[in-house]
Amino acid sequence: MNAPAVLGFANAQYHDYVINRPEYKAEYGHWQTFVLPAEFRVNAIHASLLRTGKVLIIAGSGNDQRSFDAGSFKSVLWDPARNTYKLVPTPADMFCGGHTALPDGRLLVAGGTQRYEALDGAVKKAAGTMRVRNENPDAARTFPKGTVFTAPNGREYVSTAEVTVPAAVKTGGGDRTVVKASEQHVFVEAVAQGTGYVDNSPAQYAIKGLSGAEARNLYGMADRMTLEKQDFQGIRAAFEFNPDTELYERVTDMAYARWYPTLTGLGDGRVVTVSGLDDTGQILSGNDNEIYDPADKNWSKAPDRYFPTYPSIFLTASGKLFYSGSNAGYGPADKGREPGLWDLKDNSFQQVPGLRDPALTETSSSVLLPPAQAQKVMVLGGGGVGESPLSTARTDIADLSAAKPVFAPGPDLPAGGTRYLNSVILPDDTVFTTGGSSDYRGKHKSDLLKAQVYHPDTNTFTTAAEPTVGRDYHSEALLLPDGRVVVLGSNPLFADKADTEPGTFEQRIEIYTPPYLFHGERPQLTDAPAAARLGTTVTVKSPRPDGVVTAKLVRPSSVTHATDVEQRSVALDVGARSDGGVALTLPGNPNLLPPGWYMLFVTDGSGTPSVARWIKVTP
Template sequence: MNRPKPRRARRLRNAALIGAAVAGLVAANGPVVTAVAEEVYTDFQRSRPDYMAEHGSWETIELPEEYRGQAVHAALLHTGDVLLIAGSGNDAEDFGAGTFRTILWNPVSGEAEEIPTPEDLFCSGHAYLPNGNLLVAGGTRDYEVLADDITHAAGVLTVKNERLDETVTLPAGTRFTARGNTYLSAEEVTVPPAHLMPDGSSMAGEQEVWIEAEAEGDEPVVVGGQQFQVEEFGPEERATLYGQGDTITLDKQNYRGLDASYEYDVAGERYVETDRLTESRWYPTLVGMPDGGVLAVSGLDEFGQVVDGDNEVYDPATRSWSDRPELERYFPTYPALFRLADGRLFYSGSNTGYGPAEEGRQPGIWDLADNSWQDVDGLRDPEFNETSTSFLLAPAQDQRVGIVGGGGVGDSEESTARFDVVDLTEPEPRYEPAATDYPSPARYLNAVTLPDDTTLLTGGSVGYRGNSQSDLHLTTVYDPHSGHLHEAAPNEVGRNYHATALLLPDGRVMTMGSDPLFSDEENTIPGRFETRIEIYSPPYLYAGDRPAVTDAPEEISRGSSFAVDVEGADVAEARLLRPSAVTHQTDPEQRSVALDVAAASCPEDASGHTAADGGAHCPDGCCGSGTVELTVPEEEGLTPSGWYMLVVLDSNGVPSPARWVHVA
């Protein structure tokens, strides 16, 4: 592992020196340097202690060149390391070369190492397992092909087998014919036999396969039902095994999903292969279930089509996936799903990427017990839910979700400043406008919940993938108790598509990634993936001494109480913060759970008094140190099993550095 070399802004000594420099530059060079001089002065102002105490501050870091990667996926592990998964990183050349990357980085020590990545996990889904390992499933089977680059008609062929007692396997390169044109299959396909129906009729077995026309041009295009024959078969065989194709076209071909599935072993620092997904998935969402399993929904299948409501569940005990037809429900890709206290799931309406504008967009509450659904209405600008961000407001006991920004379906340049909140404890919950909308229309915002219950909203762009240099150098902090947004120090690095952000154990926020299409205002110069890391230090890090948890049990249980030793301040509140596993503004893991706090015992202070004396010596706690008793909520839906960051806060809302605990 190697230490990164932080790039720090040069600090000038005082305002007088800045003012003299600005005046000298302008006098010598006129307006040409005015903007540069103003930028230097702004940097100086933002470095002042009073500014940082109110707005926080940013620091930009570059990893050593060999460890700079595309942080498409980011997950905080209970070791304190951050796992940055790129896979092929939206680079078709790397995909073709089989270059798939994962970087493990420690933000405290600066150490980094590359983790061997077995398949292209680019645009996969992920969720934590109860033991703390990270389940990573799905990814990229093949890259998209734009219509201008397509010369041969291609599409999905459904191969039908009417033979009752015979499974048929056709090799890759099988030649199919229709209307005098020939098409070749891209891969081997195994078609199950037909089966008898209760009324005595038979239903053909079927399996899909990708085919491509042998000849170029429009002639082989098929739109509407068309039967295809296997060229090498005679008339009798063709009658019982044939293809059916509806759309063999020259249209754009989407990314194709992968059926990969791995557990990232945190202790062993390696990927461990599991059984494959039952459906290939690109842009899926993974979310935990009450029994410790993981539900996978949506994504593009192996042919680039949105998975049509076929969902599946992972069993950590057997490391296998099982199809769950009783949980059929359609979502556009990367739907934002949140576990509720009662075990149901809430779909906020946020999503990213693919799916028709008229299907699967309705927010609602999904009950996995009976597959029932309750619509949640009231959301403003519902046509702008793509690339919006949504998050569970702190504490999780309030069962409120916010949704901010978003854009039109596909590559629309339109976006919204909408900020709506829904209270899911209501019998018929409805979205309502927050106290104020976001300061700008925005897509690709990242939301990070902080230990003091506020949520940091940072980055994003007005246009699609930052087009026309529309990145927002804008960061705000949302207070869920007052309902107001507060200005924070602006991010210096623009963040749009493929940007990620997460809370670190020391209370800072790490932001990474960004994948603009262009790097100029005219949209003529190709953009480059942003590999710099930027770390935000919130105002509470400039508020003086922080409390510290000096001792706590590593294992705690829901519904139970446990004692922790604290130094440095009285304890007013305590939180369990689940670490993030985020991609494409989608983070089903992130949540902050409030713990009940009670003083258990207080040591004597220097004068021999304790809080138990009832005097004025320790009116708010244990004279700055002592033991407090914390209680975890009983509901599994509030505090799913796994690792959490335990944080205590003093009466001024200043949080301690986190201590890792495991909840079962």
């Protein structure tokens, strides 16, 4: 009876009517869009869920040169449960750094931005990499930012960062003493503008202010000084964010500066850190990987292996690391793109063949499919290297439990070729995917207002409600403890189809409520232990223990650039049910269930999850 009146509405009104019907929500879910108060709006580059249930949104300078020049670096702590916000003092530009949760619930944040890129034609001062050498075996030497290096022709170049050069290495003795100079690099630029400072010949540079033996032992070497394009440059700084004090705490710097690195937690609680652009704008060569130990907050060398920037590297049940081939941003098309299993013990690398469209893995999404025990990793979408307009609808799945893993085809993405897709594991053992664009950074107004759910059990996608906000570069999505999904960010190049109007950073936040939360009463967890050891059995409380069908521990997300290597859902064995209690047994393998804080969900027979309880998993 209402149909004639409904059909008389404008299209937008009718659409709003349809998507808000209970039947529609129960099948496709529902989106809500909201805007933070002005003082808390930031360019969301990174988002991490903390054990307090709050979301740390890191902007740093937010891909805004003016904010960088002003030293304005921002982080916001958002409490989705109470919808409250708090600005967090941000001590360095963490824009495009890396991050991961530590076993005690702190968040390790490493790397960020030392300098913004300067494109061809925009470079006014000749610049280049200065290799600072030390031939003195008795002492290291630190040179502050602003140190002047003088060329043989008298031209002067100034360092853009502090640099410490270790003491030279002395071997042998007596007549057979050999001293090998140590070396550390730093970026320098001319003291003035103009082509007169361009020098394409290798040369040795004197360090201003040194004389005598110091001047002979300490000097710079540079291959050339140019006005060519300069890439972003990374920083060495590392911090732990403390969820109790809600402050960043400085820890030991990395040995190498990093911009666009990946941090992956290991089964022993340490973190391996790979790739990134260094403090001269060059991609790290692979002999500079590092491991962070939260016990002493120091870094040590990791095995050598080259990867393009922001590589998707997952910890597997064997303890090996799986590189899916997904990456973001920087690195040659013909190096470090092959997926494979990396063994840190002997530095071996077993290639995993079969990935289709192997040239279209940049800006793709990768996810360790639920449950983690299946040891399957899915690669979704992606595009060509750099500013390529190409994208793919391909999804492929690698079964890492096989003796010789290979990729097998999955279903194509329903929206077609997609870059920057965000993928989120849900507590019903499905994967929610949303957003992205078909072209580089949403060019030609190519954002895809589509979302879908992947079902590992049937290897199929089903349609989800459509978002209303486009999301491409610099967007992220993560699961909340109440079972909803929050989606943030987006940094399109242009705002119109003709690519004539500059784009603006998307600061609206969306929350997606999956269909399972519209299926009636959800199961409850009224009590659970605050901590549990690997391999042990714990008892949780529920008013209807017989209704608890599955239980899983979901690791909180820490996501940026469509890269989230930490999220995983680990199934627990559901055992005896007593009056108000359910016995749950944890796996004993720390490589399957790395130590740290997890969201404990239980679900009923229809897949409806409880609100999560936080539990700390210990060795």
